[in-house]
Every structure is written in structure tokens, then in C-alpha cells.
Amino acid sequence: MTAHELEITARALVAPGKGILAADESHGTIEKRFKSISLQNTEDNRRAYRDMLFTTPGAEEFISGVILYDETIRQNAHDGTPFPQLLESKGIIPGIKVDLGAKPLALAEGETITEGLDGLRERLAEHRELGARFTKWRAVITIGAAIPSDTCLRANAHGLARFAALSQEAGLVPIVEPEVLMDGDHDISRHAEVTQRTLRIVFDTLAEHRVRLEAMLLKPNMVLSGKECPQQASVAEAAEATLRCMKRTVPVAVPGLVFLSGGQSDARATEHLNAMNSGSAAPWELGFSFGRALQAPALKAWAGQSGNIAAARRALLHRSRCNGAARLGIYSATMEAV
Numbered sequence: 091m092t093a094h095e096l097e098i099t100a101r102a103l104v105a106p107g108k109g110i111l112a113a114d115e116s117h118g119t120i121e122k123r124f125k126s127i128s129l130q131n132t133e134d135n136r137r138a139y140r141d142m143l144f145t146t147p148g149a150e151e152f153i154s155g156v157i158l159y160d161e162t163i164r165q166n167a168h169d170g171t172p173f174p175q176l177l178e179s180k181g182i183i184p185g186i187k188v189d190l191g192a193k194p195l196a197l198a199e200g201e202t203i204t205e206g207l208d209g210l211r212e213r214l215a216e217h218r219e220l221g222a223r224f225t226k227w228r229a230v231i232t233i234g235a236a237i238p239s240d241t242c243l244r245a246n247a248h249g250l251a252r253f254a255a256l257s258q259e260a261g262l263v264p265i266v267e268p269e270v271l272m273d274g275d276h277d278i279s280r281h282a283e284v285t286q287r288t289l290r291i292v293f294d295t296l297a298e299h300r301v302r303l304e305a306m307l308l309k310p311n312m313v314l315s316g317k318e319c320p321q322q323a324s325v326a327e328a329a330e331a332t333l334r335c336m337k338r339t340v341p342v343a344v345p346g347l348v349f350l351s352g353g354q355s356d357a358r359a360t361e362h363l364n365a366m367n368s369g370s371a372a373p374w375e376l377g378f379s380f381g382r383a384l385q386a387p388a389l390k391a392w393a394g395q396s397g398n399i400a401a402a403r404r405a406l407l408h409r410s411r412c413n414g415a416a417r418l419g420i421y422s423a424t425m426e427a428v
């Protein structure tokens with residue numbers, strides 16, 4: 091893929107009115123999600139669940155891309171079509187999570203480092219062969235009294251930059267995801283300060299590794315009050331704090347930001363996205379790459395029963411439509427009433 095083609099793919103992923111469905115849960119994470127509906131975490135249940143999501147009629151109006159997991163990119167829909175080809179046929183761009191998860195960072199209590207660089211060049215070539223056109227790598231940053239340390243931020247930024255450079259070399263658009271968790275009792279200004287520090291180091295390191303900013307996307311956390319913080323910021327405050335932080339740190343050469351939902355309620359994530367898109371124009375597309383905030387109501391409606399597939403697809407389509415509207419700044423709570 092030429093440099094120009096990568097830029098076209100990056101821009102297509104943040105097309106106005108659309109966003110990304112993150113369906114790249116590792117076996118451990120999908121186990122947690124399935125537990126909430128008392129469903130066994132078997133390969134076939136995972137396949138059936140993703141099949142239900144990806145074959146939702148009309149989702150392509152609001153969904154530009156889907157992030158798959160290594161197992162999923164090798165699986166087929168119920169009619170035998172491999173998932174990547176099925177998505178392409180609907181005009182949805184298939185992508186793949188290529189990190190191998192966050193592991194404890196040695197000699198750094200409470201901090202993690204994302205692994206997966208060894209053999210990554212070969213895995214990327216294989217994923218591209220299987221139909222992936224973009225990739226994702228997630229670094230996890232935890233806020234505590236004395237963390238994150240600069241050591242942790244630099245180590246994770248190095249991983250993200252190596253991943254992004256290798257992805258571009260392989261003809262894949264990297265989605266760089268440094269997630270500063272909302273877990274904890276910190277207030278919104280602390281979340282802003284840590285997110286800002288993280289993004290500065292990430293973009294310095296991307297530049298050092300010659301990553302082409304025009305051919306990547308950033309997947310940031312929104313800047314929010316910690317989940318256990320007694321003082322919860324309003325939607326307008328969170329949107330303003332998030333945009334201020336991004337404007338201070340993210341070069342305008344990056345075509346778009348695709349926010350993660352990070353454990354916010356689905357409606358709240360939509361409200362925040364809408365607030366950011368309804369203000370004065372930002373220098374990048376402000377998109378979404380939601381996992382839980384798109385899937386949660388569909389998972390609940392499905393509950394592992396084939397008789398519930400139609401209801402589950404309606405739930406996914408509804409959240410996709412709401413977030414598509416939020417991309418344009420035209421979402422309102424009345425949309426939830428239908």
C-alpha cells in the first residue's frame with residue numbers, strides 16, 4: 091500500500107457520521123463480558139456473538155471499521171464467509187488488535203507495560219494477508235498517588251512508536267492507543283494533567299521513530315473525573331477539558347482522534363462525543379472507537395440466545411446511530427426514546 095493509500099484509509103475510518111466498533115476483546119476480557127450474561131466462553135460462542143454484531147443490517151451507515159482479535163480474523167460468518175471479507179463487502183474496513191496485552195512493569199509497583207513487539211513484523215504480514223487494513227495497540231496508564239512514573243510513560247510510548255512504525259512499514263494504518271484509565275478517585279484536573287504528560291511523550295517518541303502522522307489515528311481517553319471521585323465533572327466540562335488537552339498535545343497532521351469509551355455508560359460516552367462535536371470546529375475529526383459503549387446493550391439483549399439476535403442487532407444499530415449523530419454534533423437525549 092502506498093503512503094497515499096494509508097492516508098485514505100485513515101481518513102475513511104474517521105469519515106463524518108461514522109466510527110469504529112472495537113470488537114477485539116481478548117479471551118480474558120470477553121470472558122468477563124460473557125459472565126455478565128452467564129454464557130460460557132467457548133470458541134463457538136465467541137464466533138456466534140461476533141457474527142451477530144458484524145452481520146447487523148444497516149450498521150455500515152455508522153460504522154467505518156471493526157477491530158478484530160487474532161482468533162476472530164480467522165473465523166467465518168454463519169454462511170462461511172471469512173469475517174474480514176464479510177466486513178469489506180459491507181464497506182466496513184477490517185482491522186486487528188496486535189498487542190499481546192498489558193503486563194506488570196518490572197520494579198514499578200502498580201504500573202504496566204504492553205507486550206507484543208517480538209515477532210510483530212511477521213504477525214503484521216500475516217494479518218495483512220488475512221485482510222486487515224489497520225491495526226491497534228493499547229498502552230494502559232494507571233493513576234495513583236505516585237504514578238504514572240516517567241519510566242512507565244516512556245516504556246509504553248516506545249512500544250506504541252515501534253508498533254506504529256512497523257504497521258506503516260507493513261502497509262497498515264496504526265491506531266495508537268495510550269489509555270489513561272478513569273479508575274480511581276482523582277479529579278478531572280489530575281486526569282487532564284496525566285493525559286497531557288502521556289500524549290506529549292507519545293508524540294515525541296512517534297516523531298523519533300519517524301511515524302507518519304498523516305497515516306495514523308490516535309485513540310485517546312476522554313478527560314474525565316475518576317470513577318470514584320465525589321466531584322463528577324459535567325458533560326460540558328469533560329468535553330472542554332478533553333479538547334483543551336488534545337489541542338495542547340496532538341499535532342494537526344493527525345487526521346483524527348477516535349475516542350475509547352473506557353467504562354463510561356453508553357449514553358454518557360455518546361453525550362461527551364456529541365458535546366465535543368457541537369462546539370467550534372476542532373483541527374481533527376473527532377470520532378469514536380467504542381467497545382463497551384457500542385456493545386453493552388446488544389450483549390445484554392442477545393444473552394447468548396439465537397432467538398434474541400434481532401433484538402440484539404436493533405440495540406447495536408441504535409447505539410451506532412446515536413454515536414453517528416454525536417459525530418456530527420446532532421445527538422439529543424430524545425433519540426434514546428425510540
Ligand code: 13P
Nearest residue numbers: 112350351352380381382
Ligand atoms: P472501550 O470503548 O470499551 O474502552 O474499548 C475500546 C478499546 O478498544 C479498548 O482497547
